[in-house]
Amino acid sequence: xxxxxxxxxxxxxxxxxxxxxxxxxxxxxxxxxxxxxxxxxxxxxxxxxxxxxxxxxxxxxxxxxxxxxxxxxxxxxxxxxxxxxxxxxxxxxxxxxxxxxxxxxxxxxxxxxxxxxxxxxxxxxxxxxxxxxxxxxxxxxxxx
Amino acid sequence: xxxxxxxxxxxxxxxxxxxxxxxxxxxxxxxxxxxxxxxxxxxxxxxxxxxxxxxxxxxxxxxxxxxxxxxxxxxxxxxxxxxxxxxxxxxxxxxxxxxxxxxxxxxxxxxxxxxxxxxxxxxxxxxxxxxxxxxxxxxxxxxxxxxxxxxxxxxxxxxxxxxxxxxxxxxxxxxxxxxxxxxxxxxxxxxxxxxxxxxxxxxxxxxxxxxxxxxxxxxxxxxxxxxxxxxxxxxxxxxxxxxxxxxxxxxxxxxxxxxxxxxxxxxxxxxxxxxxxxxxxxxxxxxxxxxxxxxxxxxxxxxxxxxxxxxxxxxxxxxxxxxxxxxxxxxxxxxxxxxxxxxxxxxxxxxxxxxxxxxxxxxxxxxxxxxxxxxxxxxxxxxxxxxxxxxxxxxxxxxxxxxxxxxxxxxxxxxxxxxxxxxxxxxxxxxxxxxxxxxxxxxxxxxxxxxxxxxxxxxxxxxxxxxxxxxxxxxxxxxxxxxxxxxxxxxxxxxxxxxxxxxx
Numbered sequence: 001x002x003x004x005x006x007x008x009x010x011x012x013x014x015x016x017x018x019x020x021x022x023x024x025x026x027x028x029x030x031x032x033x034x035x036x037x038x039x040x041x042x043x044x045x046x047x048x049x050x051x052x053x054x055x056x057x058x059x060x061x062x063x064x065x066x067x068x069x070x071x072x073x074x075x076x077x078x079x080x081x082x083x084x085x086x087x088x089x090x091x092x093x094x095x096x097x098x099x100x101x102x103x104x105x106x107x108x109x110x111x112x113x114x115x116x117x118x119x120x121x122x123x124x125x126x127x128x129x130x131x132x133x134x135x136x137x138x139x140x141x142x143x144x
Numbered sequence: 145x146x147x148x149x150x151x152x153x154x155x156x157x158x159x160x161x162x163x164x165x166x167x168x169x170x171x172x173x174x175x176x177x178x179x180x181x182x183x184x185x186x187x188x189x190x191x192x193x194x195x196x197x198x199x200x201x202x203x204x205x206x207x208x209x210x211x212x213x214x215x216x217x218x219x220x221x222x223x224x225x226x227x228x229x230x231x232x233x234x235x236x237x238x239x240x241x242x243x244x245x246x247x248x249x250x251x252x253x254x255x256x257x258x259x260x261x262x263x264x265x266x267x268x269x270x271x272x273x274x275x276x277x278x279x280x281x282x283x284x285x286x287x288x289x290x291x292x293x294x295x296x297x298x299x300x301x302x303x304x305x306x307x308x309x310x311x312x313x314x315x316x317x318x319x320x321x322x323x324x325x326x327x328x329x330x331x332x333x334x335x336x337x338x339x340x341x342x343x344x345x346x347x348x349x350x351x352x353x354x355x356x357x358x359x360x361x362x363x364x365x366x367x368x369x370x371x372x373x374x375x376x377x378x379x380x381x382x383x384x385x386x387x388x389x390x391x392x393x394x395x396x397x398x399x400x401x402x403x404x405x406x407x408x409x410x411x412x413x414x415x416x417x418x419x420x421x422x423x424x425x426x427x428x429x430x431x432x433x434x435x436x437x438x439x440x441x442x443x444x445x446x447x448x449x450x451x452x453x454x455x456x457x458x459x460x461x462x463x464x465x466x467x468x469x470x471x472x473x474x475x476x477x478x479x480x481x482x483x484x485x486x487x488x489x490x491x492x493x494x495x496x497x498x499x500x501x502x503x504x505x506x507x508x509x510x511x512x513x514x515x516x517x518x519x520x521x522x523x524x525x526x527x528x529x530x531x532x533x534x535x536x537x538x539x540x541x542x543x544x545x546x547x548x549x550x551x552x553x554x555x556x557x558x559x560x561x562x563x564x565x566x567x568x569x570x571x572x573x574x575x576x577x578x579x580x581x582x583x584x585x586x587x588x589x590x591x592x593x594x595x596x597x598x599x600x601x602x603x604x605x606x607x608x609x610x611x612x613x614x615x616x617x618x619x620x621x622x623x624x625x626x627x628x629x630x631x632x633x634x635x636x637x638x639x640x641x642x643x644x645x646x647x648x
Contacts, residue, residue: 010585014168019205032206035164052578137203138585 001061001083002143004120004133008055011047011140017056017132018043024123024131042110044120045132056132056141059106059120061085067098067107084122149233152191153226155214162208163187169200169209174568174580197561199570231491244491245564245574247391247483247528247550248498254483255502255631256534259541260644262625264612271614273605279615280604282313282545284382284522285451286475305475306451308362308382310545311340312601313616314535316593317526317549318364318386318455320346322399322408322420323487323564325581328556328573329354331589336360338590339597344547347371347386347397347422349411355379362453365442367396368422370412374445382450382476383442385435387426388457390484390527393498397422398488403567403576436472443473451475458482458504458527459497463511470512470521478547479504481527485550487574488565501527502541506639509542509621518621532603541639542621555596556589624648 019031025041026034034040045058061078065085068076075091076098078084087098098107098119107119124130133141156177165185169178175193178200180186194211201209216226231242264270271278286305294301316336321329323346330353336343337360345354345363349371354361358379365372366386377383388394399412399420409416429435439452453476454469456462466477481501486494505525512518525538526547538546554560557571564574572583604616613619627644628636636643 007585010582012583013171013579014203015166015171016168016203016205019164019166019168032162032164035166052582135205138583139588140585 003061004058004130005142005144006055006057007140007142008053009140010138011055012138013047013049013054014137015047016135016137017045017141018047020131020135021045021058042108044106044108046106056136057104057106058132059085060104061120061122062103066101066103070097070101072097082122082126085119086121087119148237150192150230150237151216151233152194152214153230154191154194154196155212156189156191156194157210157212158187158189159208159210162206164206164208166205168203168205172199172203172570174570174575174577195561195563195566196559197563197570198559202559242491243488243565244494244562245486245488246560246562247485248495249562250495252482252500253631253635254528255500255635255639256528256530256537258629258631258635259502259537259626259639259641260629261533261536261540261607261611262627263610268612270612271609273602273609276609276614278605278608278613279617280312280601280608282310282616284308284310284476284524284544286521287519289519306382306449308342308451308476309340310342312597312604313539313543313545314529314597314600315341315362315524315545315547316343316552317485317547318344318346318362318384319487319549319553320348320364321351321411322346322348322403322576324553324573325569325575325584326351326407327581327584327586328553328589330586331556331584331593332552333357333360334586334590335593335597338594341597342381344384345371345380348399348408348420349373349413350376350379351407351411364455365438366422367424367426368420370414370420370422373413377442377446377450380450382453383446384453384455384476384478385426385438385442385474386455387429387435388455388459388480389486390457390480390482390498390501391486392489392493393457393459394424395489395493396424400567405576408576432468432472435469439473453478453524455480457484458499458501460499462499462504463507466508466523467511467515467517470517474521476522476524476544477508478524478526479508480547481505481525483528484526485553486564501525502538503635503638505538505541505543506623506641510640513542513621532600533607535600536604536607536619537626539616539619540622540625541641542623544620551596552593555592556584557592 021043023031023034045056047056073091075088129143133143167180170180177194179188201211285307288302292301316332332343333354342360342362347364347366359381361380362382362384363380364384364386401417401419442452454474455478458479458481469477482498522544524545525543529546529548535546567575569575572580623640626641628641629644
């Protein structure tokens with residue numbers, strides 16, 4: 001399985017990954033239209049910054065994912081085919097155990113603050129490159 | 145404080161219909177031009193700080209920004225262009241020398257654009273580079289006037305001088321770590337290795353991380369002697385004595401103390417935070433004989449295994465000076481023309497001192513040929529080489545190879561805002577600020593440089609093939625392949641080329 005790799009030494013803190021992530025998960029898929037909508041989805045990648053250090057962090061899809069283990073309802077699951085950790089929103093009751101247990105702090109409440117939705121869902125098909133990687137101007141994210 | 149009369153040089157237009165207030169522009173501007181007001185979710189731009197580097201325009205995801213040169217509302221005056229007014233106001237306010245960076249931007253004649261190339265028709269066949277090999281490999285260094293061969297054993301009796309082998313006749317100019325960032329330096333060094341050419345350390349010494357690339361580095365010995373150590377001379381493929389620089393002939397260098405970080409201090413071998421001042425002249429060189437002593441001191445120190453280059457600025461008497469350099473033992477003479485770049489120079493010097501490289505090159509080549517010493521040194525020219533056709537024209541005028549500096553920086557992302565001297569390069573090139581230097585990923589930088597050189601090499605082969613020439617050696621100094629257009633006869637005479645329309 002390909003993973004998104006983070007190269008913090010080249011992250012320029014522009015947050016373009018967050019912007020393209022929002023667009024990718026929006027109904028229209030259009031940049032300006034998406035941002036005109038106040039109910040737009042939340043980004044599933046976050047740029048962490050302190051001083052000179054910045055990097056874009058998203059779900060690592062851990063091999064021993066604590067969010068999957070700790071999920072009360074089994075909403076958090078691993079897609080056997082792709083290896084990506086996903087959230088079945090129909091089963092999620094919003095107990096936020098995943099948020100509590102995520103060692104990277106990348107599980108978040110979704111935009112409407114009800115279910116867990118804001119988590120990298122490995123949004124692309126095989127052979128494609130995720131938009132956060134594709135649009136990083138400095139290749140601080142790579143897909144390998 | 146009295147009101148400043150300086151006017152903004154650029155106008156920033158933000159298309160409100162497209163702006164999504166994502167603040168990429170705010171985060172990317174090192175000059176703090178853009179700002180975000182949280183209470184009403186609006187973005188503002190303070191144009192007076194804008195240097196026109198186009199970083200925000202390039203990164204804006206919606207194309208909402210446009211940065212344009214600002215039309216000044218002064219009454220039109222051909223004598224007092226806005227650039228002169230701006231400089232004059234600045235001096236009236238500060239009382240200082242106005243600094244500038246990159247090369248001279250005044251509209252002096254660019255002779256490359258007045259030289260046209262030849263091609264084969266009917267009587268001599270052109271060559272298709274896709275079907276037949278065309279050799280653009282170049283060797284720099286002293287050549288022998290004649291070769292003594294041991295015909296029985298088929299070996300050379302003459303001992304050949306050390307040579308630099310380049311896969312194409314282009315080298316990367318001297319740009320020191322200090323004037324450019326670590327990542328920019330790394331991009332260039334790695335690209336030089338991949339391409340099979342050389343880059344130049346500049347006068348800032350060589351960071352130990354790059355010692356392993358020594359086979360692809362020419363190191364400089366300049367008037368400040370920064371970072372010159374036995375290892376420095378030892379790891380390099382060649383050594384260059386820098387006498388002058390095209391952007392600032394006759395002027396020394398000054399790296400301000402605030403740029404001398406621990407890493408740069410280690411490279412330059414000076415204390416952290418101390419100014420690195422390169423004197424205008426070498427204080428031990430006041431004659432060709434003095435230069436000869438330094439050339440041979442370096443040759444002795446490196447066991448005569450490395451070519452020694454002498455870099456001079458193109459000034460009025462350049463031909464005689466170049467001749468002196470060759471006689472002083474230089475294996476390569478590098479000549480830097482008025483359009484050569486710099487990290488920082490007084491603007492008045494950058495724009496007014498020196499001569500165009502095309503004229504200097506033609507005169508140097510002519511003089512060395514006439515004196516019968518052209519073979520004793522290779523000529524490398526620098527200062528305003530913009531494309532593969534400029535390279536070809538330079539070679540036809542008599543150069544062995546060219547140095548590219550500005551062209552290489554452009555490949556790395558430079559947008560020619562000419563503010564290198566501020567150390568706030570938004571593109572991560574001419575800066576040491578850790579927040580800015582990481583904007584240049586050397587993986588990308590190297591790839592772009594390698595692509596550029598590959599493209600130039602392909603184009604050069606196309607041009608040579610069209611001329612019916614299959615080795616760049618046959619073009620060197622072959623001025624019959626050049627014709628002047630739009631030049632006065634006197635200029636064409638100095639360039640040693642015929643006017644367009646004249647046959648052989």
